[in-house]
Amino acid sequence: MYSAIEVIQQRRTLRRFTTADISDDDIQRLLTAAMAAPSLMGRKPWHFVVIRDAEVKKRIAEAFRVHPQLAEAPVWIAFLADVSASPAWRMDLSAAVMNTLLQATAMGLGATWIGTVDSKWTPGQVEACRTLYIPEGWELFAFVAVGKPAEQRPPHVLDPYVFSTRVHEEKWGNRRQVPSPQYHSEGGKQ
Amino acid sequence: MRTRKGTQMLRTILARRTHTAFQDTPVPESALNHILTAGMLAPTRFHQRPWHFIILRDAEVKQEIASALRLKPSLAGAPIWIAVVAEEDGPAAWDLDAAAAAQSMLIAATALGLGSAWLMPWLGNPDALERVEQLLGLPANVHLAMILAVGFPAEELPAHREEEVYESSRVHLEQVRHAPSNAPAC
Numbered sequence: 001m002y003s004a005i006e007v008i009q010q011r012r013t014l015r016r017f018t019t020a021d022i023s024d025d026d027i028q029r030l031l032t033a034a035m036a037a038p039s040l041m042g043r044k045p046w047h048f049v050v051i052r053d054a055e056v057k058k059r060i061a062e063a064f065r066v067h068p069q070l071a072e073a074p075v076w077i078a079f080l081a082d083v084s085a086s087p088a089w090r091m092d093l094s095a096a097v098m099n100t101l102l103q104a105t106a107m108g109l110g111a112t113w114i115g116t117v118d119s120k121w122t123p124g125q126v127e128a129c130r131t132l133y134i135p136e137g138w139e140l141f142a143f144v145a146v147g148k149p150a151e152q153r154p155p156h157v158l159d160p161y162v163f164s165t166r167v168h169e170e171k172w173g174n175r176r177q178v179p180s181p182q183y184h185s186e187g188g189k190q
Numbered sequence: 191m192r193t194r195k196g197t198q199m200l201r202t203i204l205a206r207r208t209h210t211a212f213q214d215t216p217v218p219e220s221a222l223n224h225i226l227t228a229g230m231l232a233p234t235r236f237h238q239r240p241w242h243f244i245i246l247r248d249a250e251v252k253q254e255i256a257s258a259l260r261l262k263p264s265l266a267g268a269p270i271w272i273a274v275v276a277e278e279d280g281p282a283a284w285d286l287d288a289a290a291a292a293q294s295m296l297i298a299a300t301a302l303g304l305g306s307a308w309l310m311p312w313l314g315n316p317d318a319l320e321r322v323e324q325l326l327g328l329p330a331n332v333h334l335a336m337i338l339a340v341g342f343p344a345e346e347l348p349a350h351r352e353e354e355v356y357e358s359s360r361v362h363l364e365q366v367r368h369a370p371s372n373a374p375a376c
Contacts, residue, residue: 003195004202004301008228008294029196032356033203037293038308049362056364080366087313091336094289095308098232099203102297106199107191115235118282129376133365136375156231167226168244170251172275172327 007106009155014110017073017147021052026107027075030146033103034079037095040088046096049078049132056131060143064124066114073112073147078132081139090117093141100144110149117141202301205349209305212268212341221302222270225340228298229274229291235283241291241335244326246271251325255337258321259311268307268339278331288335295338305343310336 031048039045051057052075061071079097081089097113104111116124117139128140167176226243234240246252247270256266274292276284292308299306312319312334323334366374 003198004297005224005228007195007199008231008298011231011233013233023191026191028356029200031361032352033200035357035360036203036206036350036355038206038208038296040310040313044357044360047360047362047366049364049366051364053364088310090285091289091292091310094286095293098290098293099297101233102294103196103199103203107193107196113233115283115286117286126376129374131365133374134376135366135373138366138375158227158230162230162239163227166230166239166242168242170244170246170248172242172244172329172332176245 003106004102007102011101011105012153012156013112014149014151014153015067015069015112016150017069017110017145018150019072019074020148021074022109022146022148026109027077029107030077030100030103033099034096037092037099039092039095040086043086043092045081045083045085045089045092047080047082047138049080051076051078051132060124060128060131063127064114064116064122070112070114070145073110073145075146077144077146078128079141079144080134081141082137083139084137089139090141097142097144104144104146108148109146112145114143114145116143200352201349202297204352204355206296206300206306207347207350208307209339209343209347210262210307211264211344212305212339213344214267214269215342217270217304217340217342221299221304224302225272225295225298229295232287232291232294234287234290235279238279238283238287240276240279240284241288242275242277242332244273244275246273255322255325258325259309259318261309261311264344265307265309265339268341270340272338272340273326274335274338275326275328275332276335278333284333285335292336292338299340303342304340305347307339308336309339
């Protein structure tokens with residue numbers, strides 16, 4: 001199970017995908033990962049829409065003004081939240097997206113998180129609501145674009161500056177002095 | 191296509207369970223570094239990286255927070271707590287960025303054989319939250335998002351089962367399937 005650590009390092013945000021379709025079995029595994037995320041009191045406020053229709057992806061991508069290449073990913077998964085199900089729906093959905101990104105990376109797929117949650121009644125939200133038929137009381141939390149990567153990006157190298165400034169001991173401001181051992185000599189580029 | 195790595199990842203994701211009792215055995219520094227690294231490699235909106243991580247090991251501090259939050263006392267027995275806190279970063283995405291980092295850390299912890307719990311028992315209780323933020327010494331623009339308890343589990347919990355986790359009723363194709371009375375909001 002140690003290889004999960006490697007996968008976490010390999011996960012990168014991708015923009016270019018091949019047009020090769022993703023199998024239903026693969027999508028089921030991605031969504032299994034999403035649904036295995038922890039949620040407050042186990043309330044699981046999530047729902048998913050699997051979108052393959054090229055026209056729909058294109059229209060929604062345009063309405064949200066996201067990078068047009070993302071619409072070429074063969075599958076978009078819409079992450080929806082039933083807001084009444086949990087007061088922690090934002091965090092629960094975030095954890096579900098994170099699991100999906102890691103599972104996709106492990107499967108050799110590219111996956112990109114397209115955040116939409118804070119843009120209520122923007123053209124993108126309205127377009128998505130009409131097209132996906134999102135009911136009252138549900139929020140469109142995010143899309144995840146999934147496909148076979150058409151670009152390779154090297155694994156993450158953690159900026160040692162970030163590592164050394166973001167960790168505190170016992171109390172805010174008491175910075176931890178130990179540098180990140182495994183990445184320390186790798187330089188600072190993300 | 192089923193790959194070995196994909197299968198292993200799903201196994202790790204399914205093995206993550208919420209633990210409430212832990213062994214005293216300390217968490218090795220190298221494991222803690224892996225976990226923190228996993229948190230900091232999670233994506234953040236506009237690459238803002240608003241999070242900070244406060245490592246709590248002091249038993250008295252953990253107990254004080256646990257009692258302020260009325261947590262199960264055994265949770266304070268986890269050798270390490272990681273308080274994930276975040277600076278407000280313009281559009282309010284700090285909670286999402288913190289949650290993605292938290293989940294990444296829990297997956298790393300699971301992969302390393304550690305048990306964990308994601309705690310935020312202050313929802314709906316702003317006084318308790320304020321008390322804990324004070325104990326942590328947080329400045330006004332920094333918020334506590336969640337506390338992760340991490341340690342070797344006192345008891346091995348069985349992994350979630352794939353066929354129980356996947357609920358096809360939550361998966362819709364192209365459009366949300368509606369009950370007839372349930373009109374879209376737009």
